[in-house]
Structures are given as structure tokens and as C-alpha cells.
Amino acid sequence: MGILERIKEIEAEMARTQKNKATEYHLGQLKAKLAKLRTQLLEPPKGSSGAGDGFEVTKFGHGRVALIGFPSVGKSTLLTMLTGTHSEAASYEFTTLTCIPGIIQYNDTKIQLLDLPGIIEGASEARDVIAVAKSSDIVLMVLDASKSEGHRQILTKELEAVGLRLNKRPPQIYFKKKKTGGISFNSTLTLTHVDEKLCYQILHEYKIHNAEVLFREDATVDDLIDVIEGNRKYMKCIYVYNKIDVIGIDDVDRLARQPNSVVISCNLKLNLDRLLSKMWEEMGLVRVYTKPQGQQPDFSDPVVLSTDRGGCTVEDFCNHIHRSLLKDVKYVLAWEPAQSTTPSAEKEEGGRGRFKSHSNAPSRISDREKKAPLKT
Ligand SMILES: Nc1nc2c(ncn2[C@@H]2O[C@H](COP(=O)(O)OP(=O)(O)OP(=O)(O)O)[C@@H](O)[C@H]2O)c(=O)[nH]1
Ligand SMILES: [K+]
Ligand SMILES: [Mg+2]
Numbered sequence: 001m002g003i004l005e006r007i008k009e010i011e012a013e014m015a016r017t018q019k020n021k022a023t024e025y026h027l028g029q030l031k032a033k034l035a036k037l038r039t040q041l042l043e044p045p046k047g048s049s050g051a052g053d054g055f056e057v058t059k060f061g062h063g064r065v066a067l068i069g070f071p072s073v074g075k076s077t078l079l080t081m082l083t084g085t086h087s088e089a090a091s092y093e094f095t096t097l098t099c100i101p102g103i104i105q106y107n108d109t110k111i112q113l114l115d116l117p118g119i120i121e122g123a124s125e126a127r128d129v130i131a132v133a134k135s136s137d138i139v140l141m142v143l144d145a146s147k148s149e150g151h152r153q154i155l156t157k158e159l160e161a162v163g164l165r166l167n168k169r170p171p172q173i174y175f176k177k178k179k180t181g182g183i184s185f186n187s188t189l190t191l192t193h194v195d196e197k198l199c200y201q202i203l204h205e206y207k208i209h210n211a212e213v214l215f216r217e218d219a220t221v222d223d224l225i226d227v228i229e230g231n232r233k234y235m236k237c238i239y240v241y242n243k244i245d246v247i248g249i250d251d252v253d254r255l256a257r258q259p260n261s262v263v264i265s266c267n268l269k270l271n272l273d274r275l276l277s278k279m280w281e282e283m284g285l286v287r288v289y290t291k292p293q294g295q296q297p298d299f300s301d302p303v304v305l306s307t308d309r310g311g312c313t314v315e316d317f318c319n320h321i322h323r324s325l326l327k328d329v330k331y332v333l334a335w336e337p338a339q340s341t342t343p344s345a346e347k348e349e350g351g352r353g354r355f356k357s358h359s360n361a362p363s364r365i366s367d368r369e370k371k372a373p374l375k376t
Contacts (some may be wrong), residue, residue: 007034010030010034011034013030014030014034025201028198029201029205031221031222032202032225032228035225036206038161039163039229042127042162042163055128055131055132057099061103061112062111062304063137063285064137065104065111065112065113065137065283066114066133066138067142068133068139068140068159069141069143069155070118070120070147070151070155071093071094071095071118071120072091072093072118073144073243074089075115075142076088076096077266078266079102079115082102082104083102083103085101085102087100087102094118096117096118098117100115101113101114106280107285108299108300108301108302111283116129116133121158126158130164133159134164138235138236138283139164139166139235139238140279141239142240142242143155143240143242145242145246145252146243165235166236167236168234171217171219171224172215172216172217172219173213173214173215173216173217173224173227175212175213176211177210177211178210178212179210182210183199183203183209183210183211183213184211184213185199185200185213186213186214186215187216188216189215189216189218190218191218191219192218194224198221199224202221203228236308238278238282239258239261239262240264240275241256241263242264242265242266243265243266243267244264245267262275284307284308285304285306286305288303288304314334
């Protein structure tokens, strides 16, 4: 039996098993079996040079955003609107068959936007699409506002099946395999989903007999499996409801109020600016403008750091300029614009912007200070 059939079989068994205290252990075991099979499915076939890079395009700019969605929700139309790069759009499904990159210019930064083929439920060909999604900083899940709201759940489930976790943080479970000593199971609080026996059973399924497990939150079996698998990718996702021009205002209002959601219409160019600002916000990019002594800073060419990738400390900034810079840095003058998205020279010169650190301490900055966060 192939992996896909075995997955189907386990899913069917899970569906017909009633959820209660008595079946809890059996269901947990099935979940672990399923997770193992899905991981196998993601592994490149033996002898190949690694699958999943079929759609890969070169990274460009300060960040990367992938458009994921069912066919014909308007991904290509959106790419064309936001980047000016033409991506064929049409009323038939699977108009887009490959990955098409475009560049969004926003807040003096360049963000790479990737248009991708539509995903359909249960299609393992989605592997290339998902590999590209995993390589990006955030995902825009494009949804058709006029279609079933269930689409969002279906797609989320599809992505979860391949190890993507959207808008979730990694479970607070410490897990370490050991050579000897058996299983040590501990928790810092009362657990309501997982007990020692269930944990042992899951570990047994993975043939792990020596390990340290410490629950720091009331996590579920699924969380425990995610931690054992160790290959999950935690990503931010914005749910983009397109085509609001064809639905009523009450529905628009309801969709707009959902968490992490933005409603838009490509056809009527509605709310695209809101989408861009939300995207920018979620990417956690920080601009640092350098100022030569006695001159105005160049406000068109910032050094762009990311709170999610790499970090935003003085050290990160120095390393960004040149690897050798850090050891020579004696002090740093940093201005922070007060709540302004576009810093103005006047604000800085007038001293109204908050003068942050090290201004009165032109001595060698400590390693700790080099790790101080830059927030601009
Ligand atoms: N009413 C309406 N139609 C739209 C909007 N945006 C896109 N469309 C239409 O939706 C259809 C599909 O658009 P595409 O951009 O090709 O969708 P896609 O998601 O890229 O589709 P695939 O590449 O096939 O997966 C086209 O006929 C578009 O004109 C919108 O805001 N409102
Ligand atoms: K289409
Ligand atoms: Mg398309």
C-alpha cells in the first residue's frame, strides 16, 4: 500500500472513532502515525536531488511574500495591481502554472511578491507551491469573498498537513532526546490534554525510549507531535478576501472584522493600501537611515533589518554594513522618529525625535549594548 492510501486509511479510522476519554490514547497514536506518514510524503524521493524547488525563483529585495489560494480567487490580478508586473489573469482555473515574481515598492523598501498556481484540496502537486510559501517571510492567503467561508479552513488544513503553521507560535514544550535514562515527563502547570501515559505512547510510536519532556503550557497531542517532528514552519498569514465588489456590505463588514483579515477588491482597487500597510506591519521590517557627519541622512536608501529574520540590534545593523565593522564601533548615535512612518529631517534636527542611546557615552559600547534593539 502506498503512503497516500495509508494516510487515507488512518484519516478514515480517525473519522469513525468517537472522541472520548477511552479512545484518547488510540486517537493520539493514530495522529502520530499520520504525522509520520505526512513527513515521509514531504521527503524528496530517494535518488532525486531534492524536490520542491520546481518553482523556486531567486530571492530579491528586503522580504518575500507568497500568494496562496484556490484557483481563480484573483492572485494574479493582485500581483499585477501591486507590482505592475503582468501576470496572466483569466476566468478559468489554473491560468497560472508557475511562480511569477514581482516587486512591491513600499516605505523605501522592496518586497518580492510571488504569484503561484492555485492549490486544490488533496493535491500532492501542491508540494512545489508550498515549498515556495515556506521560503517566504509571510503568506497572503487569497480568498474569494463570494465563496464559502469554509475555504479558509480547508486551505489551512491543507497547509497544516504539510507542516505549515499559520499565525501560531511554537508550542512551549521542551523536548530533548537522550541516549539513556528512559523518559522523564514533567510540566510546570496542570495539563488537561496530555498525560504521562499518552506522552509515552506517542514517543513509543516514534521509537523514542529516552528523552526529556517538559510542558510549559497546557499543550495538545498535536502540539507534542509538532515538537517531536521538529520540522514545522511557523508563519504569519494575512487572510485577503478579494472580490468584495460582488458581495453585500454586511458580509464585507463581517469578513473585515475577522482576525488577521483584510478585505479588498482588485477590480475596484478597494483597500489595497490597507493591505500593503498590514503586510508591512506583519513583516516586522525596521528601516535604519545612516547619516554622514554634518550631512542630511539619505531618506531614500535605508538599511532594512527584520525583527523576525536576523534581528534589529546595533550588532545586526553593523553586520549588515560589513562584518568587520562591529569590532571597531565605539559608540552609536540613534534617533528614533516619534510615531512617524516617514522620518523627516526636521524632526531629527529639531530634536523632537527621541534621542535614544549612547549619546552621552562616547566610550566603547559593551557587547550587551550592541545587542540593544533598534526600533525605527
Ligand atoms: N469581481 C471581481 N473579479 C475579480 C477580482 N479580481 C480578480 N477577478 C477576476 O477573477 C478571475 C480570476 O482571476 P485570476 O487573477 O486569474 O485568479 P488566480 O487566483 O490567479 O487564478 P489561477 O491562476 O487560475 O489560480 C478573473 O476573471 C479576474 O478578472 C475582483 O476584485 N472582483
Ligand atoms: K484564473
Ligand atoms: Mg493566477
